[in-house]
Amino acid sequence: MEIKKMNEQENTLEIKNLVIHYISDEEVVKAVNGVDIIIKAGKTLGLVGETGAGKTTTALSILNLVPEPQGKILSGEVLLEGRSVLTMSELELEEIRGDKVAMIFQDPMTSLNPVHTVGAQIAESIEIHRKVSKEEALKQAKEMLELVGIPGERSNEYPYQFSGGMKQRVVIAIALTCSPDLLIADEPTTALDVTIQAQVLKLINELRRKYHMSMLMITHDLGIVAEVCDEVSIAYAGRIVEHGTLEDIFDNLRHPYTKGLFDALPDIEIRRSELKPIKGLMPDPTNLPSGCPFHPRCDYVMEVCSQSLPENKWLSETHCVQCHLYKDTNESRL
Amino acid sequence: MDEVVKKYTTRKEFFKQYKKKSRLQETWNRFLRNKMAVIGLFIFIFIVLVAITAPIIANYDTEAIKINVPNRLKAPSTEHIFGTDEMGRDIMARIVHGARISLVVGFASVALALFIGGALGAIAGYYGGKIDDVIMRCMDVFLCLPDVLLALAIVAAFGTNLVNMTIAIGLSFTPKFSRVVRSAVMTVRGIEYVEAARAIGSTNTHIITNHVLINCFGPIVVQVTLYVASAILTISALSFIGLGIQAPIPEWGNMLASGRAYMRDHAYIVMAPGLAIFVTILSLNLLGDGLRDALDPRLK
Numbered sequence: 001m002e003i004k005k006m007n008e009q010e011n012t013l014e015i016k017n018l019v020i021h022y023i024s025d026e027e028v029v030k031a032v033n034g035v036d037i038i039i040k041a042g043k044t045l046g047l048v049g050e051t052g053a054g055k056t057t058t059a060l061s062i063l064n065l066v067p068e069p070q071g072k073i074l075s076g077e078v079l080l081e082g083r084s085v086l087t088m089s090e091l092e093l094e095e096i097r098g099d100k101v102a103m104i105f106q107d108p109m110t111s112l113n114p115v116h117t118v119g120a121q122i123a124e125s126i127e128i129h130r131k132v133s134k135e136e137a138l139k140q141a142k143e144m145l146e147l148v149g150i151p152g153e154r155s156n157e158y159p160y161q162f163s164g165g166m167k168q169r170v171v172i173a174i175a176l177t178c179s180p181d182l183l184i185a186d187e188p189t190t191a192l193d194v195t196i197q198a199q200v201l202k203l204i205n206e207l208r209r210k211y212h213m214s215m216l217m218i219t220h221d222l223g224i225v226a227e228v229c230d231e232v233s234i235a236y237a238g239r240i241v242e243h244g245t246l247e248d249i250f251d252n253l254r255h256p257y258t259k260g261l262f263d264a265l266p267d268i269e270i271r272r273s274e275l276k277p278i279k280g281l282m283p284d285p286t287n288l289p290s291g292c293p294f295h296p297r298c299d300y301v302m303e304v305c306s307q308s309l310p311e312n313k314w315l316s317e318t319h320c321v322q323c324h325l326y327k328d329t330n331e332s333r334l
Numbered sequence: 335m336d337e338v339v340k341k342y343t344t345r346k347e348f349f350k351q352y353k354k355k356s357r358l359q360e361t362w363n364r365f366l367r368n369k370m371a372v373i374g375l376f377i378f379i380f381i382v383l384v385a386i387t388a389p390i391i392a393n394y395d396t397e398a399i400k401i402n403v404p405n406r407l408k409a410p411s412t413e414h415i416f417g418t419d420e421m422g423r424d425i426m427a428r429i430v431h432g433a434r435i436s437l438v439v440g441f442a443s444v445a446l447a448l449f450i451g452g453a454l455g456a457i458a459g460y461y462g463g464k465i466d467d468v469i470m471r472c473m474d475v476f477l478c479l480p481d482v483l484l485a486l487a488i489v490a491a492f493g494t495n496l497v498n499m500t501i502a503i504g505l506s507f508t509p510k511f512s513r514v515v516r517s518a519v520m521t522v523r524g525i526e527y528v529e530a531a532r533a534i535g536s537t538n539t540h541i542i543t544n545h546v547l548i549n550c551f552g553p554i555v556v557q558v559t560l561y562v563a564s565a566i567l568t569i570s571a572l573s574f575i576g577l578g579i580q581a582p583i584p585e586w587g588n589m590l591a592s593g594r595a596y597m598r599d600h601a602y603i604v605m606a607p608g609l610a611i612f613v614t615i616l617s618l619n620l621l622g623d624g625l626r627d628a629l630d631p632r633l634k
Contacts, residue, residue, distance in 0.1 A: 063532075063533055065529065065532055065533060068463070069462070069463045093535075094535045094536070094537060095535065096535070097532065097533055097534060097535035098533065098534030098535035099535060102533070102534065103530070103533040105526050105529070105530050105533075106526075107526060110525050110526040110527060111526040111527050111529075111530045112527055112530075113527040113531070113545050113548075113549070114549070115548050115549055115551075116544075116545075116548075124531070124534065124536065124544075125534040125535070128534065128535050128536060129535060171530075174530070174534060175534075
């Protein structure tokens, strides 16, 4: 199976020009405004951005789980191994969810049902997709627990008997039971403390390699990106403002926003140095600024920035940036 | 720190003290702290036991039904604890057998209301939007009519017997349950584990029954106890005005109605059924209030 996947170098996930707005009676929240994402088989893409950049909404669209009835997918395509997710029937979607695409949720405290044992919750996914008996599913659930480093006999216990880190392991076990082709990790470590974060990341990484899965890692922690990702997309106000390989982003960053993100990191070498935050706040998604949405906060703002939206500019095979600074040059202007 | 650890022989034991008690255990402990609720529970258990053992306490045909004119209107004595009624029947026997009807019809009608109203409320709350609007506006129409009036209309239309009465009361309570279940479902629906269940490909039906409703257990249990009390009261009210359980069959409401004429000279004749209704309703209300407080974590 592994060899087969290696050979077909196709894209596990392709998102093209996705636009999602949340429409209510009072206002329109422009959550996602034209996102393009490609994840190659077996690769990990990091989707980085501030709160409200549309990361989670993008992820939910892959499972066609954008909250209804407010969430409206206005345009765009989501192709999962070449099949369009957005046009699938509910029945087809149920087959894909958990089997082809699985999701690790942000908060393990609320993503496990308090009234079922952890074993039963892992077994649920196996029962649905593998069509096996309840006993068999529970047996496999135990094996999954062992795999994420929890003794199998604890499968009869309830979520409240587990610590936060262990709960997140259970959530990971649920996501991995049917060895999906694409794993979506929506800030899997934000609810955990730092030492547990490292363990959980290591676990996700190991298992991902073992089963040769593709992964979409949503995070706002650049450290995590450096640790687990092959490629990075920087999201701002529902757009991908810069995309590239790890080297492109970490060593040759081009977009002022990406630079702002890196400048805002504390430096362990110079302990006295003050943090340099990006000035201003994330724009209100109901009322985005004209032109480039980042221009009110940008240090390199030009006249054109408030007038028109920058196009995608490919600087190399892998590196793409959305900024007026690079209209006629590929060299860094930061 | 070392001394603290020494007290417990192993690390495992040291951490055991932090192990949380189960939620059910915690709720139960909180319930036990509420004295009135415990009293309510005991009275209710007593009433249920009486209803179950009714045939042992008094023979239905010879003591509760058979007319025995020479024995009529006897005041309470050791032989007849609550006295005898205008037909010479032992009031105690009739109360005890009446409890069976009240409890069975009370619970059956609430079960019916819970089943229909719960299903409609769960669908409305889970799917929301237009489905919610249609279901809840229909329920609102029913909610406009007072329960007793609605039950009365149904009984009047289909005739008075036990089954019709259960259905009548059950239907008149349906909209209330649909509201309760809907609001409980709407709170649970937003929690991440429901989304997580969708993300692994569970069907909506499976999610509603297995993930959502099971977490709405608390508010539903409270409403069930409170509405059983209300149902028992409705049965008695209907029987009192002659549209419920009919004459020879002992029922608290119709006992009150038939005893009314003799109330001046023989007060005990209405005292017993009145007290029976009062105590039953009181116990269920105390129980329901206690459960509500125990299940509400804010009142810890």
